[in-house]
Amino acid sequence: MTGKQRLESVVKYVLMFSALMSILIVVMIGIFTFREAIPAFREIGIIKLLTGTVWRPGQGQYGILAMIAGSGLVTLGAVVIGVPLALGCAIFLSEIAPPAVKSIVRPSIELLAGIPSVVYGLFGMVVIVPLVRNIDVPGNTGFGLLSASIVLAVMILPTISSVSEYAIRSVPKRFREGSFAMGATKWETMTKVILPGARSGIMSAIILGLGRALGETIAMIMVIGNSVIIPFASTDNPLSIFLSRARTLTGNIAVEINYATGLHESALFATGVILFILIMLMNSSARMLIGRKKWEKK
Amino acid sequence: MHINVITKYAPVAVLGLLIALGACGTDSEETASVEDHPLSGELNVAGSTTVQPLAEVLAEAFEALEPGVIIIVQGGGSSVGVRSAVDGTADIGMASREIKLSELQENPELKIHTVARDGIAIVVEPGVTVDNLSKEQIRGIFTGEITNWNEAGGENLVITVVAREEGSGTRAAFEDMIMDDALIADNAILQPSNGAVRTTISVTPGAIGFLSFGYLDDQTKPLAVDGFLPTEEFAASGSYTIVRPLNMVTNGEPEGIAAVFLEFIMSEDGQAIVATEGYLPVR
Numbered sequence: 001m002t003g004k005q006r007l008e009s010v011v012k013y014v015l016m017f018s019a020l021m022s023i024l025i026v027v028m029i030g031i032f033t034f035r036e037a038i039p040a041f042r043e044i045g046i047i048k049l050l051t052g053t054v055w056r057p058g059q060g061q062y063g064i065l066a067m068i069a070g071s072g073l074v075t076l077g078a079v080v081i082g083v084p085l086a087l088g089c090a091i092f093l094s095e096i097a098p099p100a101v102k103s104i105v106r107p108s109i110e111l112l113a114g115i116p117s118v119v120y121g122l123f124g125m126v127v128i129v130p131l132v133r134n135i136d137v138p139g140n141t142g143f144g145l146l147s148a149s150i151v152l153a154v155m156i157l158p159t160i161s162s163v164s165e166y167a168i169r170s171v172p173k174r175f176r177e178g179s180f181a182m183g184a185t186k187w188e189t190m191t192k193v194i195l196p197g198a199r200s201g202i203m204s205a206i207i208l209g210l211g212r213a214l215g216e217t218i219a220m221i222m223v224i225g226n227s228v229i230i231p232f233a234s235t236d237n238p239l240s241i242f243l244s245r246a247r248t249l250t251g252n253i254a255v256e257i258n259y260a261t262g263l264h265e266s267a268l269f270a271t272g273v274i275l276f277i278l279i280m281l282m283n284s285s286a287r288m289l290i291g292r293k294k295w296e297k298k
Numbered sequence: 299m300h301i302n303v304i305t306k307y308a309p310v311a312v313l314g315l316l317i318a319l320g321a322c323g324t325d326s327e328e329t330a331s332v333e334d335h336p337l338s339g340e341l342n343v344a345g346s347t348t349v350q351p352l353a354e355v356l357a358e359a360f361e362a363l364e365p366g367v368i369i370i371v372q373g374g375g376s377s378v379g380v381r382s383a384v385d386g387t388a389d390i391g392m393a394s395r396e397i398k399l400s401e402l403q404e405n406p407e408l409k410i411h412t413v414a415r416d417g418i419a420i421v422v423e424p425g426v427t428v429d430n431l432s433k434e435q436i437r438g439i440f441t442g443e444i445t446n447w448n449e450a451g452g453e454n455l456v457i458t459v460v461a462r463e464e465g466s467g468t469r470a471a472f473e474d475m476i477m478d479d480a481l482i483a484d485n486a487i488l489q490p491s492n493g494a495v496r497t498t499i500s501v502t503p504g505a506i507g508f509l510s511f512g513y514l515d516d517q518t519k520p521l522a523v524d525g526f527l528p529t530e531e532f533a534a535s536g537s538y539t540i541v542r543p544l545n546m547v548t549n550g551e552p553e554g555i556a557a558v559f560l561e562f563i564m565s566e567d568g569q570a571i572v573a574t575e576g577y578l579p580v581r
Contacts, residue, residue, distance in 0.1 A: 056464065057464055057465065058464055058465075125497060125498070125501060126497075126501055129501060129502075130501060133502075133503075138456075139456070139485070141458045141487065141502055141505075142502065143487050143498070143502070221489075221490060221494075222494070225487040225488070226463065226487065226488040226489065226490075227484060227485050227486060227487060227488060228484065228488075229484050229485055245485060245487060247488075254490070255463045255488065255490045256463055256464060256465055256490075258347060258373070258375065258465070258490070259347075259374075259375035259377070259378075259463075259464075259465030259466060259467075260375075260465060261374075261375070261377060261378055261381070264465070
């Protein structure tokens with residue numbers, strides 16, 4: 001074996017080792033979290049844990065339905081606010097913006113991804129929360145789902161926007177040219193040809209954003225109020241549910257783990273398992289969507 | 299060759315010996331203290347995250363006096379503190395609340411050493427015009443019965459309750475001293491630290507919450523309780539009553555390093571550290 005070949009094989013094994021390590025770490029975290037959660041599943045029961053509405057560890061009541069609802073609603077809110085914004089950015093960057101503008105906008109969006117989440121939380125606490133407080137609904141303090149959704153929408157914007165932009169750009173050029181050749185306007189080409197062509201990529205971008213939203217912790221703790229209640233609408237307008245305070249699954253763990261012992265600690269790990277499963281489902285569906293490209297199938 | 303090495307290094311060795319002897323002569327005080335307390339070994343302290351920073355400072359000061367001792371201070375919460383003292387995981391447990399009757403019944407050997415005290419202040423957002431509340435009013439506000447400041451002598455402004463999360467020692471002490479068996483309202487905003495509670499109150503009109511004395515500043519307005527403002531003087535004199543003990547617990551009478559460390563904490567020097575860290579000394 002020559003020196004070059006030996007180097008090749010060393011590099012190969014080093015790389016393989018890195019790949020195996022990352023799998024090993026994921027598996028270890030999964031096993032550890034699940035093992036710690038077993039006492040909770042056994043003593044409280046999965047059904048009771050998932051459907052219980054009262055969380056008072058001091059009184060031995062462990063129901064995480066309120067947190068599931070909180071995580072679900074805040075993620076929904078973030079998607080409703082964030083997806084149109086992110087898609088707008090993506091379309092603007094890939095189709096409309098001249099290079100000079102692009103060179104300013106794209107790094108700015110990428111910068112959003114680099115801001116630590118505690119800074120988002122602080123910004124939300126002192127800027128967004130007081131703004132939301134101006135909505136005149138009884139009991140509205142500004143802390144709650146709406147503020148959290150707005151903060152989260154900005155946080156998932158870079159993920160969704162950059163993956164969607166990539167999807168839009170990877171729509172074959174001939175589609176676009178064909179559309180123009182048939183006399184379609186730019187707008188028609190965009191809405192009828194390019195966006196449908198990039199649909200699976202955009203869907204996976206949104207799902208990646210959802211995963212990010214579900215996992216966000218510290219910024220949520222700072223603006224959502226952390227009350228263990230199932231969010232409710234305080235007026236006739238069902239949208240006022242977004243002014244309700246809530247707690248997320250991640251927030252539940254982060255807020256209480258410092259003091260938790262015994263069954264309480266195990267119940268927090270069980271919260272983690274639920275979260276783990278939810279995010280795994282999200283990511284695998286995103287993977288399925290990425291793997292499927294419309295124009296390749298036909 | 300061999301001789302060469304000796305002659306080469308002999309002067310260095312002699313010099314070193316002289317320096318060592320000289321050090322003994324001038325630093326006789328330090329040498330004496332090591333002789334007085336030939337302590338060496340490890341001391342494990344665990345429990346309340348409220349007592350932890352104080353214990354860390356005390357440990358550092360103690361380690362400077364007793365160079366042979368290593369003190370390891372860990373968090374975990376008050377309940378963990380009591381439990382680890384009982385099961386021997388820690389030599390000393392820390393608890394930022396009274397030791398529960400149930401804990402004493404289960405472990406009659408438990409010895410409680412109150413090393414400092416900490417006041418809990420009731421604070422409001424500075425825009426609130428109320429200056430004084432009775433304990434009953436505070437309880438009414440935190441249970442959610444009183445929802446507007448105009449029911450407590452203030453202006454027409456909705457009250458927002460801010461509290462600590464379940465499991466917090468500060469919350470447990472507040473519940474002990476104010477709430478009796480009543481529960482803090484479900485819709486209270488919960489924040490996981492004193493600092494977060496303070497910021498939340500300061501940005502929320504009409505907000506009320508509770509803070510450890512160490513966290514009082516001009517971001518929030520402290521309220522008088524039954525006529526007495528939360529100051530160290532009133533807390534020390536017993537007029538301000540929302541004061542909790544910061545306890546260290548041992549399983550049986552403390553022995554060895556634990557005994558000397560606790561003695562140090564209760565000494566004048568130890569209590570001076572307690573005061574500079576912002577807690578109330580116990581002597």
